[in-house]
Amino acid sequence: MNIFLKGQSTDLSAVLLQREKRSHYQNQLEQRYPNKVVISFKLNIPGPIKNNDYLARIFQTGWRVLLSQLTGQVIEHSRMENALTTGPEAFLVVAGDLSQLKQLTIKFEDDFPLGRLFDVDLMAGKDEKYQLSRQDLGFAPRTCLICDQEAKSCIKAQRHSLMDAYQVINGLYANYYQENFYLFNWGKATVINAALAALLDEVTVTPKPGLVDPASNGAHQDMTAFTFIDSSLALRPYFVRAFELGQNFQGMDLTILFEQVRQAGIRAEQAMYLATKGVNTHKGLIFSLGIMVAALAQVTKNGPSRADRLRQIIQAMTANLLTVDLQKGLANQEDLTAGQQQYQRYQLTGIRGEAAQAFPMVFELALPFLGQASGSDNQRYLDTLMLIAGQLADSTLIKRAGSPAILAKMQAWSAEYFALGGSQRESGRTFLANLDQDFIKRNLSLGGAADTLVLTIFLARLQGVV
Numbered sequence: 001m002n003i004f005l006k007g008q009s010t011d012l013s014a015v016l017l018q019r020e021k022r023s024h025y026q027n028q029l030e031q032r033y034p035n036k037v038v039i040s041f042k043l044n045i046p047g048p049i050k051n052n053d054y055l056a057r058i059f060q061t062g063w064r065v066l067l068s069q070l071t072g073q074v075i076e077h078s079r080m081e082n083a084l085t086t087g088p089e090a091f092l093v094v095a096g097d098l099s100q101l102k103q104l105t106i107k108f109e110d111d112f113p114l115g116r117l118f119d120v121d122l123m124a125g126k127d128e129k130y131q132l133s134r135q136d137l138g139f140a141p142r143t144c145l146i147c148d149q150e151a152k153s154c155i156k157a158q159r160h161s162l163m164d165a166y167q168v169i170n171g172l173y174a175n176y177y178q179e180n181f182y183l184f185n186w187g188k189a190t191v192i193n194a195a196l197a198a199l200l201d202e203v204t205v206t207p208k209p210g211l212v213d214p215a216s217n218g219a220h221q222d223m224t225a226f227t228f229i230d231s232s233l234a235l236r237p238y239f240v241r242a243f244e245l246g247q248n249f250q251g252m253d254l255t256i257l258f259e260q261v262r263q264a265g266i267r268a269e270q271a272m273y274l275a276t277k278g279v280n281t282h283k284g285l286i287f288s289l290g291i292m293v294a295a296l297a298q299v300t301k302n303g304p305s306r307a308d309r310l311r312q313i314i315q316a317m318t319a320n321l322l323t324v325d326l327q328k329g330l331a332n333q334e335d336l337t338a339g340q341q342q343y344q345r346y347q348l349t350g351i352r353g354e355a356a357q358a359f360p361m362v363f364e365l366a367l368p369f370l371g372q373a374s375g376s377d378n379q380r381y382l383d384t385l386m387l388i389a390g391q392l393a394d395s396t397l398i399k400r401a402g403s404p405a406i407l408a409k410m411q412a413w414s415a416e417y418f419a420l421g422g423s424q425r426e427s428g429r430t431f432l433a434n435l436d437q438d439f440i441k442r443n444l445s446l447g448g449a450a451d452t453l454v455l456t457i458f459l460a461r462l463q464g465v466v
């Protein structure tokens with residue numbers, strides 16, 4: 001993909017004017033906060049397009065990573081300007097040691113995969129004449145985005161074309177947001193918040209075919225959006241537990257970690273039923289999101305990691321799942337879940353199959369799609385949901401329709417929705433509203449697709465995609 005196809009062009013005079021404004025504001029901050037460190041934070045993008053949805057997304061992601069590096073530091077002041085055609089930029093005033101902060105920001109530029117696209121400058125009013133360089137602190141000078149030479153020398157010699165730079169930046173974008181994305185070691189609070197926010201985001205997306213949203217209960221008589229809020233909050237202790245289990249697990253056999261999470265999940269189901277007065281709102285997600293949270297905590301316990309490592313952990317955790325749950329389990333259980341019945345009848349492995357393959361729908365389909373989808377959050381989530389619904393063997397949908405023959409129809413509805421322009425067009429939106437009504441009449445619901453959307457939003461939030 002090319003992220004430079006959209007966006008308003010800017011020119012040198014606008015860039016220079018903005019630089020002056022920045023320097024003026026910076027001086028003001030230094031006077032106002034004489035003993036603090038002023039951090040100027042901006043993207044460094046060559047060429048005339050310096051801001052659009054994609055570049056703003058990169059900026060937001062970087063901003064969140066930078067702030068997470070500054071945990072424990074007192075932030076006295078911050079200002080962000082997102083919409084400037086000269087590029088998004090921000091200021092932070094921090095109480096802290098200049099040299100220590102400089103090391104943090106150098107690490108940001110070097111270690112964060114998109115850090116090379118940022119300029120982070122530090123100033124301390126009292127040390128006006130003392131500017132710490134990367135070399136002063138024992139770091140190499142910044143290298144060029146395209147080759148390994150020093151950045152300054154390439155710029156001076158005009159060694160590369162704009163197209164070369166765009167190619168590299170597009171590659172960085174695709175790698176970060178769509179392929180093997182980077183997993184920052186966010187810490188417990190951020191991960192738990194992302195899990196809860198993903199649950200609340202999903203129920204807020206409107207209109208979802210047959211599902212509960214703020215405008216309608218869909219094809220669910222026993223619950224409303226409020227039920228989902230109660231249920232989500234009741235699951236907080238469980239996600240905390242799942243995170244701690246993942247972070248503290250030391251052994252080699254990750255199926256043990258899975259069993260630990262599952263035991264915690266049984267208690268979480270009780271908490272859910274108490275909060276919802278007996279309604280099953282999140283049973284599927286207690287299973288799948290619990291695995292995801294624990295695996296994430298495990299894979300990032302010693303530092304940042306990558307999506308492919310996370311998937312390896314999930315696979316190792318769920319290695320016995322299909323044999324134990326679906327094959328052996330069937331013989332002993334009278335009270336089969338919808339997923340187990342469907343395995344028995346149609347050999348469909350459902351959410352267990354997805355988990356055992358480390359959620360291919362999430363990692364290979366939905367997340368890359370969401371990473372390049374445009375529009376409001378609601379539009380991006382609706383399109384992602386319909387994409388998932390067109391490809392997932394949704395066990396809720398099959399159960400309610402009474403036959404897997406519904407899957408071919410769902411695939412056709414999804415295709416029609418996108419042919420009509422999806423959420424971007426009135427025709428697509430009308431189609432979706434009608435489909436919602438149709439689902440309600442026929443008592444159909446996309447419970448499995450909704451769960452997959454939650455997992456996707458959870459990771460997308462941590463990744464900075466939303």
Ligand SMILES: [Zn+2]
Binds near residue numbers: 148
């Ligand atoms: Zn170069």
